[in-house]
Amino acid sequence: xxxxxxxxxxxxxxxxxxxxxLLGNIFQQLYNLCDTVLVGKFVGKDALxxxxxxxxxVFLLMGFTNGMVTGFTILTSQRYGxxxxxxxxxxxxxxxxxxxxxxxxVTTISLLTVKxxxxxxxxxxDIFDNAYKYLxxxxxxxxxxxxxxxxxxxxxxxxxxxxxLCFLLFSASLNVILDLLFIVKFGYGVAGxxxxxxxxxxxxxxxxxxxxxxxxxxxxxxxxxxxxxxxIAKTQVILGIPMALQFxxxxxGTIVMQSAINRFGSTAVAAFTAAQKTQGILNxxxxxxxxxxxxxVGQNYGxxxxxxxxxxxxxxxxxxxxxxxxxxxxxITFLKPTLTIFFEKxxxxxxxxxxxxxxxxxxxxxxxxxxxxxxxxxxxxAVGHGVAAMVMGISELVARLITSFxxxxxxxxxxxxxxxxxxxxxxxxxxxxxxxxxxxxxxxxWELNPQTV
Numbered sequence: 089x090x091x092x093x094x095x096x097x098x099x100x101x102x103x104x105x106x107x108x109x110l111l112g113n114i115f116q117q118l119y120n121l122c123d124t125v126l127v128g129k130f131v132g133k134d135a136l137x138x139x140x141x142x143x144x145x146v147f148l149l150m151g152f153t154n155g156m157v158t159g160f161t162i163l164t165s166q167r168y169g170x171x172x173x174x175x176x177x178x179x180x181x182x183x184x185x186x187x188x189x190x191x192x193x194v195t196t197i198s199l200l201t202v203k204x205x206x207x208x209x210x211x212x213x214d215i216f217d218n219a220y221k222y223l224x225x226x227x228x229x230x231x232x233x234x235x236x237x238x239x240x241x242x243x244x245x246x247x248x249x250x251x252x253l254c255f256l257l258f259s260a261s262l263n264v265i266l267d268l269l270f271i272v273k274f275g276y277g278v279a280g281x282x283x284x285x286x287x288x289x290x291x292x293x294x295x296x297x298x299x300x301x302x303x304x305x306x307x308x309x310x311x312x313x314x315x316x317x318x319x320i321a322k323t324q325v326i327l328g329i330p331m332a333l334q335f336x337x338x339x340x341g342t343i344v345m346q347s348a349i350n351r352f353g354s355t356a357v358a359a360f361t362a363a364q365k366t367q368g369i370l371n372x373x374x375x376x377x378x379x380x381x382x383x384x385v386g387q388n389y390g391x392x393x394x395x396x397x398x399x400x401x402x403x404x405x406x407x408x409x410x411x412x413x414x415x416x417x418x419x420i421t422f423l424k425p426t427l428t429i430f431f432e433k434x435x436x437x438x439x440x441x442x443x444x445x446x447x448x449x450x451x452x453x454x455x456x457x458x459x460x461x462x463x464x465x466x467x468x469x470a471v472g473h474g475v476a477a478m479v480m481g482i483s484e485l486v487a488r489l490i491t492s493f494x495x496x497x498x499x500x501x502x503x504x505x506x507x508x509x510x511x512x513x514x515x516x517x518x519x520x521x522x523x524x525x526x527x528x529x530x531x532x533x534w535e536l537n538p539q540t541v
Contacts, residue, residue, distance in 0.1 A: 093247050093384045094169055094391040099403035105249045106380045106407075112253035113372040113379075115260040121365050126271045127281050128362075128430040135278055136430060137354040138218035140361025141211050144346040146226055149198055150233055151335030156190055157183075157237045159328025162386050162470055163320065164307075165245035169390025173306060174313075175320075180242060181309040182320045186328075187238050191231045198227040209347045212354050222278040229286030236289045239296035242307050244383050251303075255295045263288035330474025334465070334481035348492040348504040352443075356501060359443035362430040363423070367451060370415040371458065377404050378462030385470035394531055401467055401523070408459035416452035423448055447505040454509035457516030464519030473526045480515040480522065487511040 093101050128136035160183035167175040202223050211219050240252040263284050270280025300307050349360050381404060388396045419426075427437050427444055461484075465477040488507040495503035 092169070093387045094393060094396070098384075098396060098399040099407070102377075102380055102384060102400060102403055103407065105247065105383065106376055108253045109244070109249035109379055110373055110376040112249070112256040113376050114369055115253075115256045117365075117369045117372050118260060121369065124281075124361065124365050125429055126267050127278055128358075129432050130272055131277050133358050133431060133435070134215050134354060135218055136361060137212070137358040138215035139222055139278055139281065140364070141206075141209070141215060141219050141346065141350065141357055142223045142226070143361065143364065144342040145202065145205060145209075145223055147342060148336060149194065149227065149230065152332045153190060153194055153230065153234050154237050155332035155335040156328040157187065157234060157241055158382060159326075159331045159469070159474065160186055160238065160324045161241040161245045162327050162382060162472075163324055164242060165383055165386030165470065166390040168246050168306065169387030172390075176246075176306055177309040177313045178317050178320055179324065180307050181313045181315065182317045183238065183242075183324055185316050186321060186324060187234050191234050194234075195227060195230045198230065199224065202227055205343075209343060210350045212350060212357070215354055215357075218278045222282045225279060225282035225286065229282075229289065232286050232290035232293055236293035236296065239293055239300060241379075242300060243296065243304065244379060245386065246304070246306060247383060247387065248304075249380075251299055252296065255292045255299070258295060259288040259292035262291055327469070327472060327474055330478040331469055334474070334478040337478070337481040337485045342488065342508075344492045345488055345504060345507040348495045348507070349501070351496065351499070352501050352504070355439055356443045358430075359427075359440035360447055360505065362427050362440065363444035363447045365430070366423070366426050367419055367448060370419055371455070373408065373411050373415065374455070374459045374462050377408055377459060378466040380404070381463055381466040382470050385467045389471045389530070392534060394527065394534075397467070397471075398527065401463060404463050405460070408463070409456060412455035412459055415455055419448055420452055443501065446502055447508075450502075450506050450509050454512045454516075457509075457512040460516035460519055461512060464516075464523040468523055468526045471526065471530050473529070476522045476526050480519050483518050484511040484515045487514040 093105070124136060124139055127139050160179070164176055164179040164183070167179055203220055206216060206219055206223070240255070243251050266284035266287055267281060270276045270284055274280065276283070349356060381400065384400050385397050388394075388400070423445060424437075424441060427440060428435075431437060431440075461480060465480055468474070468477045488511045491503055491507040491510050495501070495507070
């Protein structure tokens with residue numbers, strides 16, 4: 089179902105779009121969590137730490153490609169909001185060609201550098217081999233992640249968040265089945281978890297592609313559109329690169345943070361991994377509101393309605409002020425019983441709990457700043473100001489670098505895990521001022537040239 093977000097109550101539209109999208113993202117996190125839980129229970133805590141130690145590298149790879157893909161589909165959202173059907177289809181085919189080129193480049197580079205990156209991160213020797221094995225398979229499956237994100241983003245760009253939810257439900261179920269087969273029955277260990285993830289992502293991509301071809305004519309290019317449009321490609325790359333770099337900058341900071349945490353040994357890494365995976369489910373709300381604002385602001389930018397853009401930003405901030413408090417209460421309350429699902433039956437979680445609790449208490453206090461990052465960043469990206477959004481990423485990087493390096497010098501776990509919340513606070517506060525400036529620039533551009541979007 090297509091949904092033009094250029095009319096109607098902004099808060100109602102945002103909630104209606106966000107809820108199914110949030111459910112889908114949570115299910116995606118759940119099947120990623122399933123990998124971690126089954127590895128921890130059936131392979132052991134060292135294997136759990138190995139998978140966890142790769143999380144920041146996976147975030148770097150997936151974040152970079154997802155940033156590019158989101159940039160490609162922002163133009164689709166703008167053309168759709170402007171009711172330019174021919175232009176919408178041109179963006180789809182050109183974006184697909186750009187995705188193929190990106191897959192080839194990122195896969196090659198990642199496979200050549202992943203081992204050295206793990207060494208640079210001081211990955212503990214007792215988990216190094218498993219970490220390298222897991223990460224190598226994920227790198228080989230980048231194509232599945234890129235196409236899944238691209239096709240899903242296209243559907244969301246036209247205001248449909250329900251179809252991607254259905255595909256994620258299917259792939260999440262498939263991932264659980266494959267995890268049970270590969271890890272529990274066949275004993276493939278961390279490699280089984282990685283292959284289950286890749287296959288599940290690929291299945292979701294195929295389903296979404298078929299849905300577009302058969303059910304969404306506004307996104308289905310005809311023969312005349314099946315070529316690379318140089319002008320559109322240039323715009324998509326210009327929109328995508330700052331977003332990809334911003335993800336890359338943020339991920340680079342988290343890699344430094346992971347390096348600091350690695351110095352406290354596999355117990356700290358396993359505890360941090362379990363806590364971060366648990367938190368990741370609740371934090372999908374913040375990621376989701378970013379996806380919502382990309383579609384909402386993009387469509388209203390295409391229809392040149394600044395009043396609605398501002399109303400949408402205010403509505404999303406109100407919604408997530410409440411969501412942030414509820415999430416903090418839930419994760420603090422249920423942290424201890426949740427941790428037990430990550431370890432083998434009978435494991436004493438007492439040594440892990442202090443590490444996990446420290447990270448969660450520090451992070452939960454700053455959830456609203458994380459929501460602000462996604463709201464402001466995706467809104468600015470949707471109006472074509474990706475560089476301003478990238479500045480927010482740089483502020484995150486600087487905050488993480490400073491905190492992580494100090495923690496290494498002081499050998500302080502408390503400071504190492506404070507890198508996340510301090511980075512969120514720095515970027516979230518900066519986003520307030522950057523977004524205000526960007527929206528004023530857009531209004532000024534419209535006044536000078538009423539025909540240009």
